[in-house]
Amino acid sequence: MDHLFLMLWHAVLVSVFFAFLWRRTARGRRNLFLKTLVIMVVGGTALGWLMYPFP
Amino acid sequence: MTTDGKKSAKLRKEELAESEVGGRVPAMLLAATWLVPGLGHWILGRRVRALVFGAVVVCAFTTGVLLSGEMGTPKPQNPFSWLSTFACLGNGILYLVRIVWINGLGEIFSGFPFGLAGGGNPSAAGYAYGNTFLYTGGLMNLLAVLDASDIARGHKD
Numbered sequence: 001m002d003h004l005f006l007m008l009w010h011a012v013l014v015s016v017f018f019a020f021l022w023r024r025t026a027r028g029r030r031n032l033f034l035k036t037l038v039i040m041v042v043g044g045t046a047l048g049w050l051m052y053p054f055p
Numbered sequence: 056m057t058t059d060g061k062k063s064a065k066l067r068k069e070e071l072a073e074s075e076v077g078g079r080v081p082a083m084l085l086a087a088t089w090l091v092p093g094l095g096h097w098i099l100g101r102r103v104r105a106l107v108f109g110a111v112v113v114c115a116f117t118t119g120v121l122l123s124g125e126m127g128t129p130k131p132q133n134p135f136s137w138l139s140t141f142a143c144l145g146n147g148i149l150y151l152v153r154i155v156w157i158n159g160l161g162e163i164f165s166g167f168p169f170g171l172a173g174g175g176n177p178s179a180a181g182y183a184y185g186n187t188f189l190y191t192g193g194l195m196n197l198l199a200v201l202d203a204s205d206i207a208r209g210h211k212d
Contacts, residue, residue: 001122001180001181001184003184006122006181006184009118010115010184010187010188010191013111013114013115013191013195014191014195016107016111017107017108017111017195017198020103020104020107020108021108021198021199021202024212
């Protein structure tokens with residue numbers, strides 16, 4: 001089981017959902033999708049690294 | 056225009072807007088939106104959104120089940136289990152079918168509410184991930200219900 005893939009898959013699903021929930025134009029949806037996807041993936045990875053030293 | 060005049064004009068405008076939009080949302084529409092992810096938006100003519108919401112919720116739910124996630128069911132002495140039940144219940148018919156699949160139709164009535172099993176495998180590597188997908192899918196569908204309610208009342212496009 002690939003943890004990174006699962007995180008990416010979860011981020012994609014949530015980003016697509018909120019892009020269609022909160023934006024009405026194709027451009028707005030694309031921008032929000034990319035923004036939320038990057039925030040979740042980069043934020044999740046960063047948190048993972050920060051938590052690494054802790055047991 | 057004086058300040059009072061501006062205020063009354065604004066109030067009249069708000070009252071007009073309230074009378075044009077607002078109103079009650081048919082309960083059947085909300086029930087349909089909850090029960091079948093995307094159906095409410097489909098009925099309201101938002102076909103693309105309906106397909107996307109339906110696909111996202113089904114994908115999240117299926118991933119959760121495939122990862123051996125556990126459906127939320129109420130457990131005595133564990134108030135947090137009600138929260139997980141609420142989140143999973145948001146998946147609508149997917150949750151109901153899965154619960155019947157796991158427990159059998161007879162157990163649903165005899166075991167309700169504390170005797171219901173949620174399935175899943177706590178020792179599986181994907182158990183926690185699966186739970187997350189199941190909760191997320193349900194909560195996204197509940198947000199879709201609120202969105203359909205706003206659309207039906209004219210508050211959203």
